[in-house]
Amino acid sequence: MSLFTAALHPNVGLGFLVLGASLHDILTRLKAEPQRFPKLDLTYSATQPVTDPVVLALPANGIQLRFDGPEQRLRLIEVIDFTKNRITYQEKDIAKPPQGTLGSPRLGGDATTGPAFKNIYHRLFGPTYAGEYIPPTDTGNSNAVGTYILSYPGVAFSFPLPKSAYSPNKDVVSLLSSSASQTASSVAVFSGKSWAHARETLWDEILPSVKSTFLFSKSKEVVPDEISLVKIHGGGRLQLFKKWTNSSVWINLGETTPQDLVAELGPPDAIYRKNDQRMYIHKTRTASHSRSRSNGGDYRRPDDLTDTDQSSAHTGSDDSEDEAIEDEFIGNVSGECFYNYFYLGFDILVSPPQPASRTPPSQISGMNGKEVPGANPFKNGTADRLVATKMVLHANVPGSYPFNRHRRCRWEIQYLATDDSSNILNSETLFDEIEERLREEWKSTYSSEEDAKRRQRGMVLNRGWGDSPGSSCEFLGGWEDSSGGVAAKKFDGSEDSTTTLYGFPGMVFEVLKNGFVSAVTVY
Numbered sequence: 108m109s110l111f112t113a114a115l116h117p118n119v120g121l122g123f124l125v126l127g128a129s130l131h132d133i134l135t136r137l138k139a140e141p142q143r144f145p146k147l148d149l150t151y152s153a154t155q156p157v158t159d160p161v162v163l164a165l166p167a168n169g170i171q172l173r174f175d176g177p178e179q180r181l182r183l184i185e186v187i188d189f190t191k192n193r194i195t196y197q198e199k200d201i202a203k204p205p206q207g208t209l210g211s212p213r214l215g216g217d218a219t220t221g222p223a224f225k226n227i228y229h230r231l232f233g234p235t236y237a238g239e240y241i242p243p244t245d246t247g248n249s250n251a252v253g254t255y256i257l258s259y260p261g262v263a264f265s266f267p268l269p270k271s272a273y274s275p276n277k278d279v280v281s282l283l284s285s286s287a288s289q290t291a292s293s294v295a296v297f298s299g300k301s302w303a304h305a306r307e308t309l310w311d312e313i314l315p316s317v318k319s320t321f322l323f324s325k326s327k328e329v330v331p332d333e334i335s336l337v338k339i340h341g342g343g344r345l346q347l348f349k350k351w352t353n354s355s356v357w358i359n360l361g362e363t364t365p366q367d368l369v370a371e372l373g374p375p376d377a378i379y380r381k382n383d384q385r386m387y388i389h390k391t392r393t394a395s396h397s398r399s400r401s402n403g404g405d406y407r408r409p410d411d412l413t414d415t416d417q418s419s420a421h422t423g424s425d426d427s428e429d430e431a432i433e434d435e436f437i438g439n440v441s442g443e444c445f446y447n448y449f450y451l452g453f454d455i456l457v458s459p460p461q462p463a464s465r466t467p468p469s470q471i472s473g474m475n476g477k478e479v480p481g482a483n484p485f486k487n488g489t490a491d492r493l494v495a496t497k498m499v500l501h502a503n504v505p506g507s508y509p510f511n512r513h514r515r516c517r518w519e520i521q522y523l524a525t526d527d528s529s530n531i532l533n534s535e536t537l538f539d540e541i542e543e544r545l546r547e548e549w550k551s552t553y554s555s556e557e558d559a560k561r562r563q564r565g566m567v568l569n570r571g572w573g574d575s576p577g578s579s580c581e582f583l584g585g586w587e588d589s590s591g592g593v594a595a596k597k598f599d600g601s602e603d604s605t606t607t608l609y610g611f612p613g614m615v616f617e618v619l620k621n622g623f624v625s626a627v628t629v630y
Contacts, residue, residue, distance in 0.1 A: 109143050111192040115201065118261030120274035121184050123195070124172065126298050129333075130161060130179035131503060131514035132450070137165070144168060151505040152176075157515075157535050157623055161505055162308060168192055172628065175310045176386055178335075179503065179515045179534055182309055184296040191223045195557040196231050202295070217430055221290040224283045224324040227257070227264060227350070235259050239303055255282060256302050258292075263302040264291040282354045331450050334372075337500055338521040342614055343463025345498060346521070347372075358455075361463040365497045368446060368455060375446035375455075430613060442493055443499050452516025456497035464613030464630055467522040468551055502534055507625045508570035509605035518627065520614075522605050523548060536607070537622040545611045552612065567616070570604035 113122025120126050123136060139143045147169050152159040161179065163172040169188030174181055186194055202222045227233065237260055243251035250268075251618025255268040257279065266283055273282065283289065290354055291557040298314055305312075335350035343360030355362075356371045368375075443458040501513035519533040523544050532541050536630045615628040 111143065111165075111170070113192070113194060113500075114198075115194050115196045115262065115294075115296065117259060117296065119296075120181075121170075121186070121296055124170075124181065124184055126181055126184070126296070128181045128319045129514045130163070130174045130181070131452075133163065133181060134185055134511050149505060153506065154621060156505045156621065157502065167537060172312055180314060182297070182314075185293055187293045199231060201227065201231060219293060222264060223295065224257075224266065224289050224291070226281075227291065228280070232259050233261075235279075236301070240268065240275075242273075243270055252581065254292075256304065257283070258301040259332070260300050261297060263295045263297070265293045265295070266291050334453075335517065337453070337498075337516060337518040339518060339614070339627075341464070341522040342466040342612065343630065345629060358495060358498065359463070360495055360498065361460050363425055365446070365457050365493060365495075368495060369459075372451065375451045377447040379445040379447055380443070414435065449513050452501050452503065452514040453560050454499040454501075454513075455495050456499075457493045458496045460492070460494050461496050461630075465552075467548055467612075469548060470522045499626055499628045500534075501626050502624055504619060504623055504625050507619055508606075520545075524525060536624075538618045538624055539622060541616070541624070542609065545614075549612055565607040565609050565618070568606050568608055571604065 113124070115121055118126070120128075124133065134147070137147060144165055144167065148164040148166060150162040150164070156176070158176045160176055160182075161174045163174065165171070167303045169186060169191035171185040171187055172181055173183040173185070186192065193204055194201050195628050203220050223304055235258065239256045240315045241254045241256065243253045245251040250269060251269045252269050253273065255266045255273070257264045257266060266280065272285060295302065297305045298312065298501070307469045332349040336348045338346040338348070340346060345358045345360070346357065347356045349355065358368075371451070377528065436604065443456065446455045446457060448454065500516045500518050502510070503510060503513055505513035515534075519531055520541070523532050526532075532544060606617050606619055609618060613630060615630075616624050617628075
């Protein structure tokens, strides 16, 4: 294994580990170099995976990364073992390089190889204000060791300091010049004037754009703006807000063209061609029982929206039968494809125009004849022209089967918004609350309460089966081919990939067992 070497940039990051980068970006980069980063340990809350912080440890490299839960952005970088890396500041080592063969870290930890106080305070960073002493938990033992935080803008060093040696009347040089406190045990990189100031807003501060850092200023590569939030307005209208800007983009399903998508979002990371229609049986069943359906407008069950898209070929005794079925319906899927925006957190189905879902009742009553938000008075879709017809928003929930396939995409159901900002239904809301509000919104579209309950039954889906039907969160291929990666199974080692689909007009939710939404399809 090669030694991890990186330059420390206070307020910015450590090498390519840049503050504000997404968990998806960091994991993708680390997985691309398995010899350099042989082990990745992810820690998250099983009950609050998208609200509590997520910790990514690199035990072989002596580094720990902390991300916030809702946005999954890198907030804190900690170097906790200096024998497994080489960290520099302005081309100078902040700690004595490990002994032994060049490029080979020494086994075991050795505190004497950490950053020396004199080197930090005198040669590298210079004087700073008095730090903060964190007393030991064992307050009754006078020999117990606490921690003194020596803080600079964007970087802080932790020094072990016995409780008996600390005095608030001593200056920092007197405190840390003793032999027992000369070497730092860890260093933290963050955004803020000092650690005491930064920790108050560590998890919710709006970090500067990673594109604005000097690490990218010399690059000629054009990086598209990230999408920070998608507001679902109903009726197939979505408003995409670009992070670190004041601009937004509208996508009108059934009208927005592939050219519009590329112009506003950039070219997709991949394009996946649809080639599977194994859920067609549910559609024929629905058609044959059309007289039993209510006047629910465009309400469709999850199975009516299902596309089973997989890249792997499946073999068996009935291959010829499958091929005949595929040939029979090849005309229905010709030209259809998914625009995969992995680094933006969503996929968009491009296909012949289809009627968009109806406008929510509350939105119609609230407009009083005015134009609904985002509506396009000039219809640019024709019968033979491809347009965006579905959009799949991925939550990238830690522990879910498709974890790290996409960056986390945050969303809000705008037409259910109230004056109370704390009552917004979004990607962090438990599905039980979302379901209750949506039932109330759409109850007028059902013929009866029994009809509503029948249509809101969940459909169980197992993502772990290679030949499992797809869902609202389209099977885009590649998941079943992953071997040992973070996208293949949970980090806790389990392989429970069962989710449940619930459908409402214009939306289908894929819900995990802990109640959080793994993905939502808008049509």
